[in-house]
Amino acid sequence: MNSSRCAACKHLRRRCPSDCIFAPYFPSNNPRRFAYVHKIYGASNVGKILQDLPVSCRAQAADTLCYEAYCRIKDPVYGCAGMVSVLHQQLNVAECQLATVKAEVAAIRNDSAALTVPTWFD
């Protein structure tokens, strides 16, 4: 069964059982995907997280674990939390700009209401 081992079992140099918890989410053609989660969480912790979830949620959990592990490898200090912080700042900037432009619209409308030709001109 050597040729059909998943990326996790290849990485861990073990036989890939038919009910391998990793096999559906860590295919052999993408070894880096498992290498990332292995480096940050360890195989045992990833296996435990997946095992504790319903089968229908495991693919999504494997994807998000890979994403977070990749972020931590790229940025060992801030990891994925750094991205949360950057997005919070960008959201604050966008919301402040929105409030400013909305206030501008309201001011323009007030001005144009004041300049409207009175009805007794009709």
Place this chain on the structure above:
Amino acid sequence: MNSSRCAACKHLRRRCPSDCIFAPYFPSNNPRRFAYVHKIYGASNVGKILQDLPVSCRAQAADTLCYEAYCRIKDPVYGCAGMVSVLHQQLNVAECQLATVKAEVAAIRNDSAALTVPTWFD
């Protein structure tokens, strides 16, 4: 030295060495902080991540690891990546609203320019 063990060494039931990699970032008065990272990453992986960083970056790394571990415990499927996804959506919404309101301002300005009393009326 039992009373001065850090939260990690207490959790791992071991002596806390004077150069403990965990002690500065996992004080004994906050045992949950270490419990979170231990559950998700394992003590050895957290120790390795901290050890590979300059001392000046370790507190921030410990904080972000705790944050991500807490997110994963609260949301085992999406973890911190779920927060990134939500913030991306909120940012998109805010930026779309901003573009709409800016277009509204431009349209109002165009209308009012068209209605401006010509200079030869002065």
